[in-house]
Amino acid sequence: MKSIRRELTNRLLGGTAILLIVASAILSIGVHSRIVGEFDRALESKALALIALTSREKNYIEVDYSEDEMPELENEEDLEFFQVFFEDGTLIESSEDTEDEILPVDWEESNGFFFRNFELPDDRRGRLVQIGFVPRFDEEDETLPLEQVIDEGELEELFEIPENINPKTARIILVVARNRERLDQLILFLYIALAAVDALLLLGIVFVTKSSIRKGLEPIDQLNAQIQTIVPEGADQRIILENPPKELQTILNALNQLLDNIQDAFARERRFSSAVAHELRTPVAELRMSCETGQRWPDDVESVKRLFRDNHEIALHMERIVANLLQLTRCHNKTSIVDLEEFCVDSLVRECWKRTSDVASRKELTLDDRINPAEKVISDKDKLEIILQNIIDNAVSYSVTGSVVVFSSTNDDGTLTLVFENETNNIEEKDLEHLFERFWRKDPARSADNHTGLGLALVKALADLLNIDARIALPATNLFQVQLTFPRRERND
Numbered sequence: 473m474k475s476i477r478r479e480l481t482n483r484l485l486g487g488t489a490i491l492l493i494v495a496s497a498i499l500s501i502g503v504h505s506r507i508v509g510e511f512d513r514a515l516e517s518k519a520l521a522l523i524a525l526t527s528r529e530k531n532y533i534e535v536d537y538s539e540d541e542m543p544e545l546e547n548e549e550d551l552e553f554f555q556v557f558f559e560d561g562t563l564i565e566s567s568e569d570t571e572d573e574i575l576p577v578d579w580e581e582s583n584g585f586f587f588r589n590f591e592l593p594d595d596r597r598g599r600l601v602q603i604g605f606v607p608r609f610d611e612e613d614e615t616l617p618l619e620q621v622i623d624e625g626e627l628e629e630l631f632e633i634p635e636n637i638n639p640k641t642a643r644i645i646l647v648v649a650r651n652r653e654r655l656d657q658l659i660l661f662l663y664i665a666l667a668a669v670d671a672l673l674l675l676g677i678v679f680v681t682k683s684s685i686r687k688g689l690e691p692i693d694q695l696n697a698q699i700q701t702i703v704p705e706g707a708d709q710r711i712i713l714e715n716p717p718k719e720l721q722t723i724l725n726a727l728n729q730l731l732d733n734i735q736d737a738f739a740r741e742r743r744f745s746s747a748v749a750h751e752l753r754t755p756v757a758e759l760r761m762s763c764e765t766g767q768r769w770p771d772d773v774e775s776v777k778r779l780f781r782d783n784h785e786i787a788l789h790m791e792r793i794v795a796n797l798l799q800l801t802r803c804h805n806k807t808s809i810v811d812l813e814e815f816c817v818d819s820l821v822r823e824c825w826k827r828t829s830d831v832a833s834r835k836e837l838t839l840d841d842r843i844n845p846a847e848k849v850i851s852d853k854d855k856l857e858i859i860l861q862n863i864i865d866n867a868v869s870y871s872v873t874g875s876v877v878v879f880s881s882t883n884d885d886g887t888l889t890l891v892f893e894n895e896t897n898n899i900e901e902k903d904l905e906h907l908f909e910r911f912w913r914k915d916p917a918r919s920a921d922n923h924t925g926l927g928l929a930l931v932k933a934l935a936d937l938l939n940i941d942a943r944i945a946l947p948a949t950n951l952f953q954v955q956l957t958f959p960r961r962e963r964n965d
Contacts, residue, residue, distance in 0.1 A: 527607050691717060816848050
């Protein structure tokens with residue numbers, strides 16, 4: 473039971489842990505992407521603001537950047553940087569902290585927003601956004617002289633477009649970078665928090681799982697405890713559980729049914745042992761008395777001859793008992809060899825009837841044979857002969873004097889059934905369940921009638937061996953019937 477509990481616990485915890493890890497991984501990836509997305513949108517907003525501040529005046533580029541308007545670009549705690557280039561790599565403008573450092577630019581990515589991680593000038597980790605654009609300009613100013621568009625004092629703050637670049641199509645590359653230490657700290661906190669939550673959940677699941685499994689397996693523990701108390705001497709014991717779960721109720725019913733079968737088997741074996749002792753005790757006692765009588769009058773020739781005849785009959789009776797028991801044992805152990813052949817069943821039935829003709833004549837019995845002479849079966853002839861002989865012996869022995877014994881056959885689409893009927897006055901419906909038991913006889917006194925109570929038991933055992941369905945019934949009052957249904961045979965048209 474401990475191994476089952478441990479196995480269930482390990483399987484549940486293993487599956488739960490895998491699901492929890494997968495769910496946490498999916499959640500962390502989603503939250504991580506969301507946090508980084510928010511960070512990138514902030515960079516994008518900053519880049520758009522700088523783009524709005526960048527314009528072209530004639531052949532000059534102006535970045536109207538002011539530290540007062542964007543103080544975050546000078547914040548040492550959350551430092552941000554920017555640089556503006558021409559497409560040829562010429563630096564136009566930069567924040568103060570990057571005057572001596574060039575931010576990394578991917579010149580192949582000049583369209584749209586492009587995000588990536590990099591190392592800041594102060595060796596801290598950062599993230600940047602890069603975008604290429606054409607600065608805004610006023611078309612009316614293009615026709616005016618330079619001195620009317622730009623004051624002489626402002627020229628120092630402007631950057632002149634190189635001669636090799638067309639001012640009207642000049643593209644500007646803007647790079648905005650930001651320290652991502654706070655972002656990394658937030659992501660690290662997220663992972664630590666998820667790991668802590670997973671650990672707490674796993675501990676809680678371990679506790680709940682073990683408690684649930686222990687509670688759920690309590691009926692099995694009770695079942696195991698009751699099973700261990702059952703001994704062969706107490707086969708009448710039954711397993712009783714209060715409010716067992718539905719899944720366990722079927723097992724409980726099966727175990728109690730098994731105990732019923734075991735109790736019945738023990739009862740049959742006790743009856744069998746008692747019957748064997750009873751059947752063998754009488755002939756053994758007769759043999760002993762015969763020997764003692766022969767020793768007392770050894771010179772009486774006629775008496776000695778009579779004693780030998782009696783001993784011979786006793787030996788034959790004991791031999792039949794032993795032979796039938798051996799045959800039953802071979803059938804039950806599946807060690808009896810079956811030799812199949814095809815033969816007419818009616819002729820075999822008549823041969824068996826002839827062996828009982830003397831007893832049938834004394835009881836004035838009449839045979840009504842309705843078996844179709846053309847009916848053939850494929851079976852073991854010797855074993856079927858034993859079956860038929862025992863059925864006919866039983867019919868002759870227990871038929872009412874002067875009655876008719878009827879043998880008949882039916883063939884339903886290749887399925888042959890033999891029916892043996894005889895009138896009787898000592899069999900009741902309640903006796904039918906015992907007739908196939910070994911050594912069972914209705915008369916508890918077991919009068920000396922040369923029957924051992926093994927005939928019908930041997931019929932049933934051999935019929936099962938030959939795959940013949942053997943049944944007994946009382947179709948009418950005082951009418952006993954035995955049916956033998958053979959395996960179905962395919963008709964050859």
